[in-house]
Amino acid sequence: MDPHRLFERPFRVAPYFSPRLWGTRDLRAWYPEHGTESEPIGEAWLTADRCHLWQHPDLTLAQWPGGFPLLTKFLFPHDKLSVQVHPNDAQAAAAGIGRGKTEMWYVVAADPGAQLGVDLAPGTTLEQLEKACEAGAGAELLNWFPVQAGDTVFVPAGTIHAIGAGMVLCEVQQQSDNTYRLDDFGRRDSQGRLRELHLKQGLAVARPQAGGGLQKTGLSSGESGLLVACAYFRVERRVWHGAYRPSAGRLRLLIPLQGEVRLQPAEGEPLMVPLAHAVVIPPTAGPVELQGTGVALEVTVPDPCDRRGA
C-alpha cells in the first residue's frame, strides 16, 4: 500500500519526549505510562516530523506530502526557559534555514504566581536588552504577566519571549526549529556545558511590539470558542457533551486537554485519543464525530499552508 494512503484517514500520533535542563522528571499526570524519568523531560512533541503514526510505527510525519505544517507540543517547565526569539518566514528564507516560527501557548495548568514574559517591558530598547543579556539579566527586561489555566498567549515571529516555571503549556507553532537564544542565565548542563547563544542573530530579527501577548478571548471556562487565528493556524477550545462533528475539508488536529477523546471516523473503528496526544484529521477524511464528553484544542490549518500535497 502507498504509505500516503495511510495519511488520508484520521490517525493518532505517538508523542516524542524531549529531555531539557528545565524539565520535569514526573510525567504521570499526563502520560501514566511514564513514571519518574532518569532525565528531566521538558517537552512532549505531539506532531513533530520525527513522530510516528501510532498504528504504523514505520511511518513518520516527515513523510507527510510537502511536510507537516504544524508542530504541537506539551511543555513542562520546572525552571524558566531561555530568553529567545524566532525569525519570520522571510528572515528564515534569507538565512537559508527554512521556515519562520510563529507560535501560541494555551495554559493547561499553572501554579499560583506562574508567569510568562512576552515582548520587552514598556520603554525598553533592544540596545538595553543586548547589554542585559550579556550580563545574564535579559529576562528582567521582558514584559512578565501572571497566567492561569485557560489563558491564551500569541507569540508572532520576532517577539522576544521567555517561559517561567510552574505551568503546563500546550504550544502550537509552525513546523520549524529556528530559535535564537538570547540569554540562558549562565546555566550549565549535566556535563557542565553552556548552551549556545545567538544574541546578534536574534536581535537582528527581533520586532518589539509585534502584537504578541495575552489574548482577550472573552470565553469563560468550560466554553467553546476561538482562542487565536493567524496565517498559520486557527486554534479553538472545543468543549462537547454528546456528539460534536468538526467541519470537514481542512487539515485539522485535535489535542485532548481533559479525559480521552473517542473519535468515530466515516468508516471503520473508533480511535481513542488519550490526554496530551494528537489525532490528525486529514482534509480527505470525510465527516468524523467526537463522542462522549471532552475538552480539546481544535487546530485548523488555514488554506495558504494546507500542505496536503497531491
Ligand SMILES: [Zn+2]
Ligand atoms: Zn519560542
